[in-house]
Amino acid sequence: MTPAAPIIFPGTAVRVTNPEDTYYRFQGLVQRVSDGKAAVLFEGGNWDKLITFKLSELEPLKPATKK
Numbered sequence: 001m002t003p004a005a006p007i008i009f010p011g012t013a014v015r016v017t018n019p020e021d022t023y024y025r026f027q028g029l030v031q032r033v034s035d036g037k038a039a040v041l042f043e044g045g046n047w048d049k050l051i052t053f054k055l056s057e058l059e060p061l062k063p064a065t066k067k
Contacts, residue, residue, distance in 0.1 A: 006060050008038055016040075018057040027061060 008014060012030045016023045028040040031050060038058060042049045 008033060008055055008058060008060055013061040013063075014038070014040060014058040015061055016053060016057060017059050018053075021053075021057065023051060023053075030058075 008030055010030050010032055013027060014030055015025060015027050018024060023042070026042055028042040028051075031039045031041050033039075033055070036055055037052050038055055039050055039052050040058070042051065
C-alpha cells in the first residue's frame with residue numbers, strides 16, 4: 001500500500017519536488033488549491049511570482065521549532 005499524499009491547504013508553506021522544474025527546491029506559500037493543482041506564491045527580494053503546480057510536485061514544509 002502506498003502512503004497517502006499529505007493534504008495541502010491555502011497558507012501551507014511548500015517546497016517544489018520536481019527536479020525537471022525551473023522552481024525545483026524553491027519554497028513558497030500556497031495561495032489556492034483547485035482540481036489537483038495549487039497556486040504557489042514565491043517572494044524574492046524585489047519580485048513576486050504566482051506559479052501553478054500539480055499537488056504531486058509539492059511537499060509541505062515542517063514548521064521550525066523554537067529552542
